[in-house]
Amino acid sequence: MQYPYQCIESCNRSATEDSRWILFGGRGSKLVAQSSTGVASVWPPEDEDLAVSMSGWHEDEPTEPPGKKIKLSHSNDQISTFSSLTLSHDGQHLIAVTSEDKSIRVFQIDSDCNLRQLSQRCMARRPCAISLTEDDSTIFCADKFGDVYALPLIQPSEDEQNGTPADEPSEQDTPKHYVPAASVLTVHSGRNRKVLEEQMKQASKGQKKSKEQLKFKHELLLGHVSMLTDILHATVEGRSYIITSDRDEHIRISRGLPQAHIIEGFCFGHEEFISRLCLTTSGLLVSGGGDPYLCVWAWLDGRLLEKVFIRDAVLAFLKNHPNLASSLPENDDSFRIAVCGIWSVPRRKKEQDEILVACEGIPAVFSVRLDGTTTIDAVPLIGNALDVAFVYASEDSCTTVVSVDNIHKPGSTTEIREDEGTSRLQYFAHLDGRWEDDTKFEDKLEWFSRQAPNDARNAHGDEKAVRDTLYIVENLRKRPGAEDQD
């Protein structure tokens, strides 16, 4: 099974006369890179000696010839899937989130397209989205538990020392006389009484060690009581803001550092979970998720400018393509979409806002122009849209690279396709308001899209694991009543 790229990111370096770019792709637990000069690399490296020094990689395939791969220590060494890739503004670093080990990994991008992992920081909760300040000094990490942490991009060296266990016992850990949280005078419900009993018992045994603290510099900035789904950092007229979205329909506007505790406002208008936020070139905020529409915001004053009914465009697209008839609902009203990506299309003129939108399990991206009269065009794909990146082949020619699902049937998130050898990428040029295939990239990225080595896991052909990596957004939808009224 040829694993698709669940996330891609581009690095455009136009400083020199000829534009150079690098495309990165996360495929399972592999990070693949290829540059415009044709240099390619894979992380973690296949090379055995190098593999030993890298974490996050081990081969546990019993059918492999013995001795071919070195088994690493199994303690904290599981395969971890890349869930997002973010490039620093200066193009020097790639920040990757890997899901199973809840880690933020920072890579240095070397001149020859090689990736060197500078740090791996394992968060307390799974990171859902990250964002970088404009000066690339700080990573904001929004997690599954609703909290946003700030971490320095480059891990300070004193972290290492702090990490040693010898340094651990601070004042918190010094054995103090244990006092239970409640006393017998406290008014109790039955359950609290039980907890008190347990605490009393615990007291005789000595206090349990509290959960392991993170051993690197991190600062709690803000939090929702909900799962966070996206985070953006924006600067307007010298003021910086943090925009966060959650599973409970909230978009929150907070001040940036060092006043992130101040909430400036909310953008109210969604009725279902929000999964993605995007700032357009003119500075509007577009949000989407489980609703049939996208919201377009004058976000500084929480004003909803427009609802873009993207679901109707998806329905129309499916109806126009007879081969996708099986994806059509029995009746239009029951048709639900889950927006899994919104990207601002780079434009030379700032006023021309255009975005690309992808919905889970739909083999198309939808281009939405927000220039007063909103127009939506479907760009059909050979597989379900997974991620989008923009590559500059030259100063003024931008190619849109779309990662597509090459293992599931178009329009389905469960059925495996019969044909093999489908490209994992598609390329489009934007010409006179129309999206055309950009054939010149097929050769350039031939290796990246068709040949780059596979994730080891693919040998097992674990369909469910693949599906759970690619299609996670619809799962954010609430199922009310499930745990209600206990």
Place this chain on the structure above:
Amino acid sequence: MPGKPAKKQKRQQFKKDVEGEEADGRLPQKKFYRQRAHANPFSDHSLEYPRSPSGMDWASHYPAYAVKSNEGEGRDESRGEGETAKPRSTSKQVEIADIGCGFGGLLFALAPKFPSTLIIGMEIRTSVTEYVQEKVRALRVQHREDGGYQNAACLRANTMKFLPNFFEKGQLGKIFLCFPDPHFKQRKHKARIVSYTLNSEYAYVLRPGGVVYTITDVEDLHNWMVEHFEKHPSFERVSKDEQEKDDCVEIMRNETEEGKKVTRNNGIKYVALFRRIEDPPWP
């Protein structure tokens, strides 16, 4: 659970009895509305909450303050695009919120104390909310002559998730957090009603100068609340002197159901007040 259907039946019977009889001022009985003391603030309850503060139908909670449809327009215009029927507003905004109001002891003591201020009790447990709503209805009937308790109401809400859906920025003058669930277990601390990150939401709905009132009989929780409010740059602790001069503190100590229980148990009540300070200028 045994006994539950009987409670439900009694509640429904009571509701049926008082329905139609507009003059029925009978008070509901607590024993038919008891519900276990804990609710999980993280679960997807089937809650009703407004899309935004402007979508809140406050008039149904405070009918005596309802305004005719032509008034109170203006700020709804921009936000309410998707909202169907325009919610009815009230001539005044709610300014006091009792979060986790339980059976409403504090709410009913505050209502006559601030007769011209709208006070809302917010409770996550359905049947407890129902009890308070029934009591509001009965007290309003009993006080038809003097118009008492028209300023008190109660609604079911998970304020930890949806507080900003109900109140505009700076709308509230007082927030009460009385005898909140202590969530003793370490791993449940995120479920506590006070935390550094949630305090930002209290700061958002409170106007500068507004006060958060806290009381608990759990010293550990008291210390926790003090620590988390003092750490938050939007709040400062109100001095002991000033605290003791505040009438609300006395009411909070003695009128809440839990407060009475603690008194009976000879327990200690820990009080702390925190004032919302003005936001600093942008850096």
